[in-house]
């Protein structure tokens with residue numbers, strides 16, 4: 317990775333164009349409730365070209381039953397890279413020298429992993445599991461790149477510590493969004509398929525609440541969990557493990573942070589506390605140390621954070637209005653398997669949805685403006701591939717794992733307090749390129765302020781987003797398709813760039 321100024325000449329020169337700064341409010345600001353549009357399977361009315369992408373199922377197998385490892389070998393392009401290749405490259409976050417058997421997991425867990433077709437641990441799994449499973453239990457702060465299998469690491473630890481004969485909550489996982497909490501429940505259930513009788517409760521806002529939670533594992537959002545503990549619906553006296561997923565985000569936000577602290581104060585002091593995220597900015601690590609005292613730590617250097625499989629681009633748009641035209645044109649050009657468009661504000665997301673629907677596209681919108689049950693419908697349709705484009709806000713920036721997602725669009729550059737939000741950028745683009753898959757991230761930028769933020773992001777991570785030109789759509793199409801094809805064909809960054817590849821994201 318390059319460490320000095322790494323912006324492209326065009327990104328640098330583009331910054332000199334002066335445009336008025338825009339004022340924006342956070343995606344979490346209270347705004348009117350939106351109607352939901354979830355019908356449809358494709359945004360492109362008459363796609364000019366078809367770019368096929370991986371379509372593995374959520375359990376790591378494909379519709380035709382082939383494994384993910386095999387699926388990465390896409391016959392259409394004479395692919396010669398496999399997941400196994402990536403897992404043998406010591407520089408890859410998926411690398412490990414051990415097998416799951418070496419990690420001395422129980423037979424039902426090993427069988428669950430086999431059913432998911434997890435052949436080998438990733439680096440974070442290989443490193444974290446011995447620390448997590450060691451007795452007496454020790455706290456852990458675990459960081460690894462997006463999409464490298466942190467969930468399995470903490471789930472395996474939980475499953476290893478559950479006493480199935482005790483019908484009481486013994487492990488608690490807190491996540492910042494209802495979608496992530498529901499996803500984690502799904503991972504636990506599929507991994508514990510051979511642990512007969514294991515039950516999981518999802519504690520997210522829901523009008524139908526039980527009077528008592530007897531499930532072994534509780535996964536939820538902090539507000540609901542705090543409330544259920546306070547009302548003694550969740551008995552915490554038998555808790556053994558507490559996990560904060562996306563921990564930096566949870567501890568950093570005032571409301572969530574307070575709720576997490578209240579949960580921690582209510583559970584027995586000997587509970588093993590484990591914190592996971594792809595990002596732990598320095599200012600949050602201090603809180604993390606207090607929340608998980610004397611923790612073992614697995615952290616990354618800044619230049620290790622980006623995922624190599626995600627190729628990053630930007631579109632130079634003349635105005636805010638042209639961003640929308642570019643988005644529409646782009647979706648008309650390429651058939652992308654599944655993609656996510658991130659906006660800063662809920663009303664922007666709703667407006668894009670409205671206009672794309674009016675233009676004949678079928679897209680789904682998900683933001684905090686929707687009711688919980690509506691959100692469930694939208695995300696489930698997106699996961700199944702029934703809805704191919706999801707327009708959303710930062711509410712889905714973290715943790716969501718949909719392996720079909722080949723492209724992420726930053727309709728707005730992520731920002732916090734008027735500055736580029738580095739962590740959110742990384743989490744957003746990390747919705748693609750999961751576990752060795754290919755991904756494309758596209759940034760739409762239309763004024764000086766946004767350009768400066770993108771430049772800061774590029775410098776911060778030592779990456780080099782490449783320009784896509786709105787006056788040459790054939791080239792745009794060819795470039796994006798080439799990235800997807802070449803990467804699936806196993807070419808390295810170096811081969812693609814004809815250079816040393818050090819700047820590639």
Ligand SMILES: Nc1ncnc2c1ncn2[C@@H]1O[C@H](COP(=O)(O)OP(=O)(O)OP(=O)(O)O)[C@@H](O)[C@H]1O
Nearest residue numbers: 434436437438462463464465466467594715717751
């Ligand atoms: N050992 C493994 N072998 C094969 N696939 C795996 C393995 N571990 C995890 N996966 C798959 O990798 C994908 C990403 O995993 P996961 O969602 O846990 O990533 P993460 O590190 O938590 O990402 P994020 O930082 O975005 O939350 C999932 O689809 C999961 O099924």
